Amino acid sequence: MQSGQSQASADAALHSIIPAGGAGTRLWPLSRQGAPKFLLDLLGQGVSLLEATILRLAPISASVTIVTGPAHTEAVEGQIRRLKDAGLLSSDLDVSVVTEPSGRDSMPAIGLATALVAQKYGTDAIVGSFAADHSIGDEDAFRSVVLDAVLAARRGYITTIGIEPTSPSTAFGYIEATDQIVAPGAQLVSKFVEKPPRSVAEQYVASGYLWNAGMFVMGADTVLDHLGRLHPRMATTLGTLASLWGGVDAEVASQIDMAWNDLPRIAIDHALAEPVAEDGGVAVVAAPPAVAWSDVGDFAALADMRRDGALRRGTGAIPVLIDSDGAFVSGHSDRVIAVVGIEGAVVVDCEDALLVTTREQAQRVKEVVDTLHSRGNERFT
Incomplete structure (x- = not known):
């Protein structure tokens, strides 16, 4: 800026x-x-x-x-x-x-x-x-x-x-x-x-x-x-x-x-x-x-904008992507997150939750939140 x-x-x-x-x-x-x-x-x-x-x-x-x-x-x-x-x-x-x-x-x-x-x-x-x-x-x-x-x-x-x-x-x-x-x-x-x-x-x-x-x-x-x-x-x-x-x-x-x-x-x-x-x-x-407008609406959109395929948070995750074109990894710690042979994979690692999906299914992630609410697990949402 x-x-x-x-x-x-x-x-x-x-x-x-x-x-x-x-x-x-x-x-x-x-x-x-x-x-x-x-x-x-x-x-x-x-x-x-x-x-x-x-x-x-x-x-x-x-x-x-x-x-x-x-x-x-x-x-x-x-x-x-x-x-x-x-x-x-x-x-x-x-x-x-x-x-x-x-x-x-x-x-x-x-x-x-x-x-x-x-x-x-x-x-x-x-x-x-x-x-x-x-x-x-x-x-x-x-x-x-x-x-x-x-x-x-x-x-x-x-x-x-x-x-x-x-x-x-x-x-x-x-x-x-x-x-x-x-x-x-x-x-x-x-x-x-x-x-x-x-x-x-x-x-x-x-x-x-x-x-x-x-x-x-x-x-x-x-x-x-x-x-x-x-x-x-x-x-x-x-x-x-x-x-x-x-x-x-x-x-x-x-x-x-x-x-x-x-x-x-x-x-x-x-x-x-x-x-x-x-x-x-x-x-x-x-x-x-x-x-180049984007609503940053899901992980597919976010992956398109992060060309390196990773969002490093905290001390910085160490992503290793092998034969995994279009994969997206986000990590909160310094651990290695490896994706092998899964195109369009999405892996989001947080301290209290782990998401594994694909870019193709990215719009469905909100179903996880709905499910957590229905089970009374609002503290994770």
Whole structure:
């Protein structure tokens, strides 16, 4: 990371929102409820995925709002301090942490952050929501794509950033764009589709569909107006919460908790993007493969990014890979971990858990977490 990229520009166009939640169950046992993947340095860059996200957005952001749960607030605040103390992040950049009382999925988190930004900076502010645990290869190219999305957002569109597919992946949802150009670099969205089977994914890629990376750039007034139309009760509650937020009075805190926990659990895709797309109100800016976006969603994705096939932690595991192309090894100690003759093997050795699988089965790792929960072994999750 270059410290020169940490200074927000004087005419920053964006108020960035980073929802930081979830346990990253497909990366168990590295990622757990107490230490989810966004807090980890999984890529060996010297910063966590969250820290990398903040630094990536800082040069084009007037403010950054991170929404996280009570269990992770202290760690998130600690990582922000570390960036500032190291001179990687300007002390002048407005970076705030919003602690949601409980997880209600992405729409309440993004909606609350948007209401708080609107309250502080005005309803004409442009907000952008970006996951805390994704990775970008070419950050300059990515920022250029985001700024194109800002232009479309200023024209009243909820603007998503689609990723030009490199394969017919079944791990992502897809976006179908029309030929209609609504802003420089932005096309009108026809529809969003859920994760498809491989045969359908192949058709989508051949037809020019984009991967849905779950990134949205939009006017604060656009978000709040659509919420008021589509989910009036949620919009009213979020407005009330924003007016109460930050109060230290115990009675106010209780009111906030009760109101928050009454909100529905719903993702922004289902709450806004899909219905607004049906009305012609969603645009997409395509990020080319050169941006090298990854959701770091499972060990297959992580293995692709760690070309040496190993993630060494603690005193450093000693991986020995023999005739095992595409294998991935992660170790917490100085013991030797050898894989012989197993292509695409995945071995993750932690102090209290050992995972052995293959890249082909990487999406199924979350079933281990589900099984542990069903057996009452939550302490391992």
